[in-house]
Amino acid sequence: MELLIQTVVNGLIQSGFYALAAIGLVLVFGVMRVVNFAHGELVMIGAYTIWFVHAQNGVPYLITVVLAILLVTALGLLMERFLFRPMTGDPLGGLICSIGMLFILQVIATYVGGEGPSKQVPPPFEGTLVLMDSVRIPYQRLFSITVAVFALGILWYFLTRTKFGWAVRAVSMDREAAALQGISTIRVSMIAIGVGAAMAGLAGALMAPLTNINPHMGHNVIIAAFIVTIVGGVGSLPGAVIASVLYALFHTFVTTYFSGTIATISGLVIMVLVLIVRPTGIMGHRVSE
Amino acid sequence: MTPILEVKHLTMRFGGLLAVDDVSFSVNEGEIRGLIGPNGAGKSTTFKMIAGFLSPTSGDVLFRSNNITNQRPSRIASAGVVRTFQETTLFQELSVFENVLIGTHKQAHTNIISAVLGLDRQMQNEAIEATTEVLEFMGLAERKNQLAAELPLGLQRALAVAISLAAKPSLLLMDEPFAGMNPEETRHMMELTERVRESGISIVLVEHNMKAVMGLCDRLVVLNFGTVLDDGTPDQVRHNPNVIQAYLGGG
Amino acid sequence: MNNFIPAKFRPVLFLLLLYAGLIVLPHFLKYHQQDFLIFLTINILVVVSYRLVTLTGEWSLIHAVMMGVGAYTSALISKNFDISFWITLPLAGVMAGLVALLLSYPLFRMTQFYFLIGSFAAGEAIRLSWIQFIKPFGGTGGTSAIPSPELMNIDFLEPIPYFYLVLIVVSICVYLLYRIENSRIGLTLHAVHWKGVLAESVGVNTWNYRTLAFVIGSLFVGIAGALKVHYIGTVAPKQFDIGFMVFILIWVIVGGYRTFYGAIIGAVVLSVLDEILRGVEQLRPAIYGATLIFFILYLPGGLESLPQKIKQKFRANRESAT
Numbered sequence A: 001m002e003l004l005i006q007t008v009v010n011g012l013i014q015s016g017f018y019a020l021a022a023i024g025l026v027l028v029f030g031v032m033r034v035v036n037f038a039h040g041e042l043v044m045i046g047a048y049t050i051w052f053v054h055a056q057n058g059v060p061y062l063i064t065v066v067l068a069i070l071l072v073t074a075l076g077l078l079m080e081r082f083l084f085r086p087m088t089g090d091p092l093g094g095l096i097c098s099i100g101m102l103f104i105l106q107v108i109a110t111y112v113g114g115e116g117p118s119k120q121v122p123p124p125f126e127g128t129l130v131l132m133d134s135v136r137i138p139y140q141r142l143f144s145i146t147v148a149v150f151a152l153g154i155l156w157y158f159l160t161r162t163k164f165g166w167a168v169r170a171v172s173m174d175r176e177a178a179a180l181q182g183i184s185t186i187r188v189s190m191i192a193i194g195v196g197a198a199m200a201g202l203a204g205a206l207m208a209p210l211t212n213i214n215p216h217m218g219h220n221v222i223i224a225a226f227i228v229t230i231v232g233g234v235g236s237l238p239g240a241v242i243a244s245v246l247y248a249l250f251h252t253f254v255t256t257y258f259s260g261t262i263a264t265i266s267g268l269v270i271m272v273l274v275l276i277v278r279p280t281g282i283m284g285h286r287v288s289e
Numbered sequence B: 001m002t003p004i005l006e007v008k009h010l011t012m013r014f015g016g017l018l019a020v021d022d023v024s025f026s027v028n029e030g031e032i033r034g035l036i037g038p039n040g041a042g043k044s045t046t047f048k049m050i051a052g053f054l055s056p057t058s059g060d061v062l063f064r065s066n067n068i069t070n071q072r073p074s075r076i077a078s079a080g081v082v083r084t085f086q087e088t089t090l091f092q093e094l095s096v097f098e099n100v101l102i103g104t105h106k107q108a109h110t111n112i113i114s115a116v117l118g119l120d121r122q123m124q125n126e127a128i129e130a131t132t133e134v135l136e137f138m139g140l141a142e143r144k145n146q147l148a149a150e151l152p153l154g155l156q157r158a159l160a161v162a163i164s165l166a167a168k169p170s171l172l173l174m175d176e177p178f179a180g181m182n183p184e185e186t187r188h189m190m191e192l193t194e195r196v197r198e199s200g201i202s203i204v205l206v207e208h209n210m211k212a213v214m215g216l217c218d219r220l221v222v223l224n225f226g227t228v229l230d231d232g233t234p235d236q237v238r239h240n241p242n243v244i245q246a247y248l249g250g251g
Numbered sequence C: 001m002n003n004f005i006p007a008k009f010r011p012v013l014f015l016l017l018l019y020a021g022l023i024v025l026p027h028f029l030k031y032h033q034q035d036f037l038i039f040l041t042i043n044i045l046v047v048v049s050y051r052l053v054t055l056t057g058e059w060s061l062i063h064a065v066m067m068g069v070g071a072y073t074s075a076l077i078s079k080n081f082d083i084s085f086w087i088t089l090p091l092a093g094v095m096a097g098l099v100a101l102l103l104s105y106p107l108f109r110m111t112q113f114y115f116l117i118g119s120f121a122a123g124e125a126i127r128l129s130w131i132q133f134i135k136p137f138g139g140t141g142g143t144s145a146i147p148s149p150e151l152m153n154i155d156f157l158e159p160i161p162y163f164y165l166v167l168i169v170v171s172i173c174v175y176l177l178y179r180i181e182n183s184r185i186g187l188t189l190h191a192v193h194w195k196g197v198l199a200e201s202v203g204v205n206t207w208n209y210r211t212l213a214f215v216i217g218s219l220f221v222g223i224a225g226a227l228k229v230h231y232i233g234t235v236a237p238k239q240f241d242i243g244f245m246v247f248i249l250i251w252v253i254v255g256g257y258r259t260f261y262g263a264i265i266g267a268v269v270l271s272v273l274d275e276i277l278r279g280v281e282q283l284r285p286a287i288y289g290a291t292l293i294f295f296i297l298y299l300p301g302g303l304e305s306l307p308q309k310i311k312q313k314f315r316a317n318r319e320s321a322t
């Protein structure tokens, strides 16, 4: 019973990371129709920033988190300007550019961190909250999920209550119609990738003390983000959040009772099944050709 | 004699919109049958259902008494029902010759072994001959090496018809072949259409150009808001007050 | 140009010279360069088979995994059941083709973006299964001690004989793929790509043709996979990961995907570049990434379009000069 509760708790905490990571993918696809394969690497860069600036050079954790967000946002904006904008209207071209970017970011990480084993960051928040005898939540995890939920809340407000958010949603519904209404699609693209990258940077910064940091960690992130995006419905933010919770719970359970690889395999199979039965996911709208 | 095509109680619903509502008509062998009606009456939708590009909500399509409802378009085409598209639809990136050559698929498709070993050479040569014939028939022979995208609009429409003729249909569904043509091109296309019929192909013609419709068609079906308003010879239809009303009312 | 040789014979002469060169070449190379030549030759089959898949317009991300399916099939059967390489090599192709056939049903219900992601997911699921199911696949480390081919007394552990073997098999496969592309089937695949609905309206079953291209492309890349692992002696999931898939994409894009030769040019030029970059191991992926971005942004036609581009530029300059 307690293992069960512990697993649910772990799953819920994991879902925060998935949601943060997937949001950017969903936003960028919705607005620009580009699958950003380098999105996992943005998370990786966020984590590396924590390792390098905070763990190696002693800058306080919270300041480094902000720094990671700013750095990754800047990276995202650069990608928009120099890769995705010239490739507007060519989804395959944009995708391929992002793959090129993926390699470049991995090499940068390798240069900063050197080869060798994965890096670890000692948790800045020590101690563990003991709920029951064997249900424990380290304060670091508690911090991460709180911040993640808070960030998602802000994003929610931004997208539903502000003019910018309205423009972002209008463009992801129908790019041409939005442009006709005088919405600047370039501006909206910049906002989408900026917000998405900021969330990715935050996800990396929050994950850093809890995971192994290496140049290839983006791979698992992007797989999870893909699964969440497809299952939730391409272009649907609420769908992505719901799917994040479902998938994180599912993944944590299967990992606890079987193995992490089986969990990922089943996730991928579920994703293919969703693609077959309902390509638009559980909440998405059909993407116009 | 049984009709070559029978459409029975065909209905298509898009969400709340009844685009085609219980439409029935038939086409006789060797006939040019007109399908007319104001914009949005459901003509193209009817064509798509006959040719298998849309699954009807209900109703049946019989071709030579065989039920072809819900079959794959390629299968219906192989059986002999070939449609053209309302918007000019060509293989823009390929030459005129290749465009028509692809149309000969039914006669020339091959399996991988014969393709690799060249066992299908005879068949491919016949397809090339057939292509040349169709190109000459449609007056496109001198243009055969040009890219389809480079043709003037009138000839692009002729090429679209050429592609479907190369598929050797018994029934040709033509969706507004005269759209955008000048009087000279229209006259030429009317001649060609007449000659297609003389070569033994039955035709259903969707067209807004009344001169062409009245000049070519043996019988007309008039659709309005998805339902059949009238069915008869051009002369009968022309004098039906309801039809006149529909056209005037619809603008 | 040279007028002594009639145009008809030029390709023949070119091929004769090419093969003469390829036969003597390995004798002048160092050991690791001979290895390189073998892998390059195999990679040519990889890109040419990928080209067949992309002819219908769908860029799959599962080709590398299909290569792995062939590799694992041949490696495991020959090792565990002591069956000759000469039988497992075609079996590798058949197995990859069968897996492709099975996958085509779910995958081809998707197009474009969905197909891309779907093929990636399906491939990743297969590849993770090789890691998960240690029996029979061998887990992350894979399986080693894969027997090498046996024929008379030839020692196929040596690079030069193995290179000749690879050269023969790859040449046959590439020739077959060339014949397919230039046959009626190739024309139909183009038609399916450019206007699927129009092709369908004249009787082309687009589903079947997409499946055909996918199955045949996978079959040949399965053979390439077997060729590779019987030389290395080890088969492991890492060899067929998304990283390798990206290399395939890069070769095709940098070479150019409009003609049959483009992908081959891409594979050769980039592999040679790769050899030269051996000194800066760490930087290699970044150079690849930058090359990819450069080509997609500034030379989307690939290397093959370069002569044409230069010619046009030259003409434009001359015209503006007069």
Ligand SMILES: Nc1ncnc2c1ncn2[C@@H]1O[C@H](COP(=O)(O)OP(=O)(O)OP(=O)(O)O)[C@@H](O)[C@H]1O
Pocket: B014, B017, B019, B037, B038, B039, B040, B041, B042, B043, B044, B045, B046, B086
């Ligand atoms: N795929 C679809 N989804 C929803 N509505 C559709 C779809 N296709 C057609 N319609 C609607 O069905 C109705 C009939 O359309 P259809 O194209 O059959 O008209 P038509 O008679 O061919 O008109 P036109 O003369 O302008 O070509 C129209 O109101 C159209 O908007």
Ligand SMILES: [Mg+2]
Pocket: B043, B044, B045, B086
């Ligand atoms: Mg219409």
